[in-house]
Amino acid sequence: MRDATNIQAIAELNPDYLGFIFYPKSPRYLDTDFAPEIIHHLPQGIKRTGVFVNTTEQIIKDAVIKYGLHAVQLHGNESPEFCLKAKQMGVEVIKAFQIDEHFDFNTLSNYTKACDFYLFDTKTKAYGGSGQKFDWRILEKYDKQKPIFLSGGITAEDVPVILNLPQLNIYAVDINSKFEIKPGLKDVDLVKGFIRRMR
Numbered sequence: 435m436r437d438a439t440n441i442q443a444i445a446e447l448n449p450d451y452l453g454f455i456f457y458p459k460s461p462r463y464l465d466t467d468f469a470p471e472i473i474h475h476l477p478q479g480i481k482r483t484g485v486f487v488n489t490t491e492q493i494i495k496d497a498v499i500k501y502g503l504h505a506v507q508l509h510g511n512e513s514p515e516f517c518l519k520a521k522q523m524g525v526e527v528i529k530a531f532q533i534d535e536h537f538d539f540n541t542l543s544n545y546t547k548a549c550d551f552y553l554f555d556t557k558t559k560a561y562g563g564s565g566q567k568f569d570w571r572i573l574e575k576y577d578k579q580k581p582i583f584l585s586g587g588i589t590a591e592d593v594p595v596i597l598n599l600p601q602l603n604i605y606a607v608d609i610n611s612k613f614e615i616k617p618g619l620k621d622v623d624l625v626k627g628f629i630r631r632m633r
């Protein structure tokens with residue numbers, strides 16, 4: 435998110451996490467000029483999360499300090515070693531993986547200690563924010579040991595389906611482009627209805 439009024443309105447809905455995209459090629463990019471006070475003043479119960487794609491350790495560290503981030507979502511091809519370095523910054527690490535029918539779930543074993551959660555998003559040419567859903571049946575191949583963030587084109591209509599997927603060890607549901615009026619601006623009523631029905 436990157437609009438101060440919209441951030442405030444969504445924060446009032448008490449989401450568990452609230453995300454800021456630090457990937458310059460994204461239409462949701464949060465310019466590093468964005469006033470840190472707006473983010474620092476969010477209620478403490480909401481985890482301020484920075485989304486990064488194949489960036490440097492220094493860029494992440496600077497954003498963690500400047501915006502008081504609690505979590506980082508690494509959405510590119512970051513190695514387990516890189517994820518560990520992010521963890522050493524004292525933040526929660528959510529490592530995203532791009533899923534299609536060819537995804538090899540054995541690769542996850544390298545990340546067991548390097549991150550707190552896996553995030554499963556749809557494999558597309560871009561790194562994220564595609565609004566496209568993958569076939570959740572692919573996750574039957576996942577060993578379900580580590581809790582996951584379910585992501586990728588999730589819509590308000592998905593609530594009943596997601597609530598029927600308890601065997602997947604879902605910790606969080608990541609909503610993004612399908613809840614927007616335009617990139618970076620959330621439809622507050624749509625998000626409100628989603629959170630109410632999901633909880």
Ligand SMILES: O=C(O)c1ccccc1N[C@@H]1O[C@H](COP(=O)(O)O)[C@@H](O)[C@H]1O
Pocket residue numbers: 453455457460461462485487509553555561562563564565566585586587588608609610611612
């Ligand atoms: O939203 C973006 O622009 C973005 C860009 C680069 C990496 C990640 C991005 N967003 C994340 O993508 C997933 C899926 O989003 P969608 O529901 O398909 O729009 C989500 O985790 C966002 O945080």
